[in-house]
Every structure is written in C-alpha cells, then in structure tokens.
Amino acid sequence: MKHKLDKIVLLGAGNVATALAKALAKKHNIVQVYSRSNSSANKLAKIIKCSFTNKLSEITPDADLYIIAVTDDAVEKVASRLKLKNKKVIHTSGSIDKAVLKKISPNYGVVWPLQTFSKGSILKRKTPFVIDASTKQLASHLNELVEEMNGKPIHLNSEKKAKLHLAAVFANNFTNHLYGVAYDILKNEKIAFDVLLPLINETIEKIKEQDPRKIQTGPAIRGDKKTIKNQEAILSANPQYLELYKLLTKSIQLTTHAKKL
Numbered sequence: 001m002k003h004k005l006d007k008i009v010l011l012g013a014g015n016v017a018t019a020l021a022k023a024l025a026k027k028h029n030i031v032q033v034y035s036r037s038n039s040s041a042n043k044l045a046k047i048i049k050c051s052f053t054n055k056l057s058e059i060t061p062d063a064d065l066y067i068i069a070v071t072d073d074a075v076e077k078v079a080s081r082l083k084l085k086n087k088k089v090i091h092t093s094g095s096i097d098k099a100v101l102k103k104i105s106p107n108y109g110v111v112w113p114l115q116t117f118s119k120g121s122i123l124k125r126k127t128p129f130v131i132d133a134s135t136k137q138l139a140s141h142l143n144e145l146v147e148e149m150n151g152k153p154i155h156l157n158s159e160k161k162a163k164l165h166l167a168a169v170f171a172n173n174f175t176n177h178l179y180g181v182a183y184d185i186l187k188n189e190k191i192a193f194d195v196l197l198p199l200i201n202e203t204i205e206k207i208k209e210q211d212p213r214k215i216q217t218g219p220a221i222r223g224d225k226k227t228i229k230n231q232e233a234i235l236s237a238n239p240q241y242l243e244l245y246k247l248l249t250k251s252i253q254l255t256t257h258a259k260k261l
C-alpha cells in the first residue's frame, strides 16, 4: 500500500538531507532533489536515483511532501520562493519556528531530528524526531513517517522545541567544542586524544542514571584554588581558552552543589 506521503521532494542535499533521503528512500518515492548548487543536488540525486535541480522555479508541484533541509539562514528564503498551494511542507531545523512556512500552505510543520549529522552520517535507529505540525492530521502523518524511519517521534509545541534545541546546543555543540579544546592541548604535548575516552565514556554512563549537576568533579567544584591558578597560568598563552576556562569555572562554582571558595 502506498504511504499517504509517498512522493517526496527534498530541498537541500547536505548532511541531514542525505541521511533522511537514504532512510526515506526505502519506503517512499523521492521524486526530486533541490540544492543551491547543481553539483550537490546531482550528487544526492545519483544516490537516490531521482531527478535534481538547482532552480526553485523547477520544483515539481505534484509531490505529497516537501522537506526543506537547507541551512537555517536559508530556510525562510527558500520557503518564500515556493508555490505549493495546499501541499504538505516541513523543515528540519530545531531552532526555527514552523510559522516561517505558514505562507506557503496551511499544512506546514517541523520534523527535527535530535541528532548530530556530519558528512556520511546515517540515520540511527531510535533517533528522536521532534514533530510540530499545523494540523492534527499532518502531525499524525509525520508521526508515521518518523516511525517508518525507525525514529522515535516526540510531539512538542514551538516554545518547548526551542528550549530543547537550546539544551541540545549545550549538551552537544558546546561539549564537542570543549573536546576540541582538550584535543588542542593534548596535540601540543603529542598525547593521543583517545587517552580521554574512558573518562568521557564514564561521564556518559553516569549521566544515564544521575542528575549531571550532582556528579560534577574537578578543581572548580572542589574549590581547589591553587590548581585553578596553575591551570590558568598554563592557559595564559591562549587568551581565548583562558577566558573559556574562567567562565566555565565560575559557572560550575555558581551551581548550588559547589563548595564556596
């Protein structure tokens, strides 16, 4: 039996569009890929074996669902140039409100995969997808779509989605940046980064069960002034990392669980 959202057009051919395309192509008919550059569109279209374009005016009007997976800053611009009448249209951004699509069609929404996608990433089973749709019927169709990709649907309104996205920025983007800082420090000493993996893994194991604020360790929460001074001295040659160190140390100490200095 054909799915209610059988024919799909993908607008975007980057990390998310590619992972979604591969997952969706198993049960859906991806009829067209759009990307700003012909080369990106062509590359994804070759994998999916469908037509492609780099012109929004050439978007086929007869698909069941249009998925906009372009960079956040381009979503509104791309949306403003689409003429889709009553067609179903969604974007994939955690930070952008679904309302940016409301001028295109009454059937608009967001399906945001709460995961990090880089080049070559594939969609993993049980990936949470936040759904926020303009109608109950669309929400139900999108729920089915997510389940077909073996994802876990979560229905949230725009306000809650924005807060979840903010939490995800802290939990993923910022921690990953801090892994990068650690990588840099170790690289200078010719120490391989993987020496930190047991520590990182143990932290992840602990936060599966416990409030992360209660398992905080290290010089900041202990109030070890001398260690903090020594580490600041090491970082003095790198003002950017020194500022980050001071900011994070202060933030840890301002939590209710920290010992007062």
Ligand SMILES: NC(=O)c1ccc[n+]([C@@H]2O[C@H](COP(=O)([O-])OP(=O)(O)OC[C@H]3O[C@@H](n4cnc5c(N)ncnc54)[C@H](OP(=O)(O)O)[C@@H]3O)[C@@H](O)[C@H]2O)c1
Binding pocket: 011, 012, 013, 014, 015, 016, 017, 034, 035, 036, 037, 038, 040, 041, 069, 070, 071, 072, 074, 075, 077, 078, 092, 093, 094, 095, 112, 113, 114, 115, 116, 117, 118
């Ligand atoms: N990456 C993640 O971990 C992740 C996770 C969840 C949700 N998202 C969301 O998914 C969306 C896509 O992210 P992504 O990581 O897949 O991005 P990406 O890999 O950088 O791909 C961006 C796509 O947008 C196109 N594009 C860029 N600027 C454009 C413009 N000015 N006009 C038209 N098209 C433009 C690019 O076209 P060309 O390549 O042809 O230039 C490319 O097809 C974003 O809304 C993001 O917030 C991302």
